[in-house]
Amino acid sequence: MNLDFLKGNPALNDISPEKLQFLMDFASNNTDAKDAKSMASTVMNAANNAKQNGMTFSNTETTLLIELLKQNMSEAERAKTDKMLQMMQMLQKRKK
Numbered sequence: 050m051n052l053d054f055l056k057g058n059p060a061l062n063d064i065s066p067e068k069l070q071f072l073m074d075f076a077s078n079n080t081d082a083k084d085a086k087s088m089a090s091t092v093m094n095a096a097n098n099a100k101q102n103g104m105t106f107s108n109t110e111t112t113l114l115i116e117l118l119k120q121n122m123s124e125a126e127r128a129k130t131d132k133m134l135q136m137m138q139m140l141q142k143r144k145k
Contacts, residue, residue: 058113068104076117085130088118 061069075095092114099106106114115134119127 061113064110068106068110071099071102071104072110072113072117075114084122084126085133088115088122088130089133091118 061072064072092111095114096106115130119130122130
């Protein structure tokens with residue numbers, strides 16, 4: 050997996066070393082998310098694992114995780130994933 054976009058990424062300036070290590074481990078170990086469905090499952094598993102370790106992630110940090118997974122997807126699957134994420138964001142806004 051190509052992690053070049055993480056180098057020098059200003060979103061990582063304020064991330065704790067523990068979260069950064071989690072993010073890098075996540076990126077290294079999750080190269081099989083080829084579609085939106087498997088990506089959703091992978092992100093949920095990562096979120097549960099992080100929660101068990103007492104970690105929570107900001108929206109920016111979550112976006113980084115998703116961008117890592119989208120690297121392995123086809124253009125069509127990336128578009129499908131983006132639509133799914135937009136719908137989820139709209140639903141969250143309605144709940145507020």
